[in-house]
Amino acid sequence: MRDDPFRLGGREFHSRLILGSGKYPLPQIREVVAAGEPDIITLALRRVNAQGEANILDYLPPGKTWLPNTSGAQTAKEALTLARLARELGCGDFIKIEVIVDAKYLWPDNEETLEAVKLLVADGFVALPYMTPDLVMARKMEKAGAAAIMPLGAPIGSNKGLTTKELIRIMIAELETPIIVDAGLGRPSHACEAMEMGATAVMINTAVATAENPPAMAKAFALAVKAGREAYLAGLGPTTEAAASSPLTGFLKSEPPKASQ
Amino acid sequence: MNLNGQPFELDQTRPLSEVLALCGYDHTLVAVLVNDQVAPRSQFNRLEIKNSDNLEVVAFVGGG
Numbered sequence: 335m336r337d338d339p340f341r342l343g344g345r346e347f348h349s350r351l352i353l354g355s356g357k358y359p360l361p362q363i364r365e366v367v368a369a370g371e372p373d374i375i376t377l378a379l380r381r382v383n384a385q386g387e388a389n390i391l392d393y394l395p396p397g398k399t400w401l402p403n404t405s406g407a408q409t410a411k412e413a414l415t416l417a418r419l420a421r422e423l424g425c426g427d428f429i430k431i432e433v434i435v436d437a438k439y440l441w442p443d444n445e446e447t448l449e450a451v452k453l454l455v456a457d458g459f460v461a462l463p464y465m466t467p468d469l470v471m472a473r474k475m476e477k478a479g480a481a482a483i484m485p486l487g488a489p490i491g492s493n494k495g496l497t498t499k500e501l502i503r504i505m506i507a508e509l510e511t512p513i514i515v516d517a518g519l520g521r522p523s524h525a526c527e528a529m530e531m532g533a534t535a536v537m538i539n540t541a542v543a544t545a546e547n548p549p550a551m552a553k554a555f556a557l558a559v560k561a562g563r564e565a566y567l568a569g570l571g572p573t574t575e576a577a578a579s580s581p582l583t584g585f586l587k588s589e590p591p592k593a594s595q
Numbered sequence: 596m597n598l599n600g601q602p603f604e605l606d607q608t609r610p611l612s613e614v615l616a617l618c619g620y621d622h623t624l625v626a627v628l629v630n631d632q633v634a635p636r637s638q639f640n641r642l643e644i645k646n647s648d649n650l651e652v653v654a655f656v657g658g659g
Contacts, residue, residue: 354659363657378658379626381599381651384619390655403658418633419626419653490659517659539659 338563340512340534343428343460343481345399347373350529351559352401352514353552354539360393362548367395370552376401376430376537379416379423391425400425401462405432410449417454429454430484430516431463440490444471448478455479464516467501469508476511482534483511488518491540495524499531506532522551522558529562530570597649605646612639615652625654 339346353372355363367375375398377390402420407413410433417429431454433446447463448471454461460481465471467485475483485502488494495518496502506513512534519525525536538555545551596605598618605614611634615622627634628651634642644650 355657356659358657360657376659377655379653380656382620382625382654382656383599389624390657400655402655405658415628415631415633419628420655422626422633422636423624423655424636425655537659 338567342462342512347399347535349373349556349559350535350563351525351556352376352516352535352537353542354537355390355394356539357543358548360388360390363390363393364395365549366542366552367398369549370542370556372398372556374399374401374428374535376403376539377420377425378403378405379420380406399428401428401430403430403432403464404450405434407431407433407450408435408443408446409433410446410453413447413450414453414457417459418457421459426460427458428460428481429462431461442466442486444468448474451475451478451480462514467498467505469501469504472505472509472511476509480511482514483509484514484516484537486517487515487524487528488520490517492518493520493541493544494518495520496527499527502528502533503531522554525555526558526562526565529559530565532566535559596644596646599650599652605644608643608645610640611642611644614644614650615639618652620652625652627652 339348349372351372352374353370354376377400404413404416407416413431413433431450433443433450434440435443442465444465447465451461451463462482462484463475463480464484472483488497514535515528515533516537520541528536542548542551596603612622630649
C-alpha cells in the first residue's frame with residue numbers, strides 16, 4: 335500500500351484509525367493497540383485515589399500520540415481546565431474537545447464546543463472538537479482554528495453506524511479542515527464507508543471494546559480503514575440503473591437479451 | 596483540606612509535592628487543581644497548600 339500520511343498539529347500520521355482506550359481491562363489495551371496499530375490513542379482524565387490504581391500509560395506502547403478528551407466538561411471553561419490538567423501530565427497539546435450536557439444521548443453542545451475551540455486554540459492546544467455534524471458550525475470551528483473536526487456518526491457507544499452520512503458528506507466536500515468521523519461506528523463496514531467518502535480518519539472505541547474478541551476486531555477495523563482509504567483514492571465509479579460489465583457483442587446466439595419493458 | 600471531595604486534615608502548611616506524598620500519590624502521575632486553578636508541575640515543590648484548600652487530583656484513565 336502506498337504511503338499516504340495526513341498531518342495534524344504539525345505531526346504526520348500514517349494510521350487513519352484512531353483508537354479509544356475506554357472500557358478495556360488494562361492488559362487488553364496493549365493487545366488491541368498491537369492489533370489495530372493506531373498512531374493516535376484517546377484517553378480521559380478522572381479523579382484518582384492514591385493507592386492501587388494502575389497507570390494506563392504503562393499499558394500503552396511508546397511513540398504514539400495521546401489524544402486526551404475533555405469528557406465530563408459541560409462548559410467551555412471546564413473543557414479548558416481539563417485540557418490544561420492533561421497538558422500538565424506531559425503528554426502533549428492534542429485535545430479532543432467534548433462538551434456534553436445531554437445525559438441520555440451524550441449529545442455534543444455545539445455552541446459551547448465552539449467557545450471551547452476558541453479558548454483552547456488561544457491557549458496553544460491542537461483542538462479537535464467532537465460535534466454534531468453541521469456545516470455552518472463546522473465552518474465556525476474551522477475559522478476558530480480547529481485542527482480537525484470530529485462529527486458523530488451516531489450517538490457515542492451506540493454502534494449504530496454512519497447515520498449522519500449525508501451531513502458528513504457535505505462537510506467533507508466543503509471544508510478544508512480534516513474530518514475525523516467519531517462515535518457510533520459499530521462495524522468495520524461503517525468505518526470503511528466513512529473512509530470511502532473521504533474522511534481523513536475515523537475514531538473507534540466501543541465497537542472494538544464490546545466485540546467478542548477486541549484485538550481481532552481492532553485488526554478488522556484497521557483493514558477496513560485501509561480499504562476505504564484506498565477506494566477513496568482510487569475514485570469510486572458512478573452509480574447507474576444497470577450497465578453491462580461484459581461485452582454486448584459476439585454472443586453465441588445472434589442477439590443479446592432484450593431489455594424488459 | 597479537601598481532596599477529591601474527601602476531608603483530609605493537614606497539620607501545617609506544606610508544599611504540594613509533600614502533600615501528594617503524604618496522601619500516597621506518585622506526583623509524576625497526577626495533575627492537580629488547587630482551588631479550581633491548575634497547578635503547574637514546575638510549581639509542585641513551591642506551591643504551599645493550606646488546610647483550607649480544595650484539591651482535585653486527576654490522572655489519565657481509559658476513555659474514548
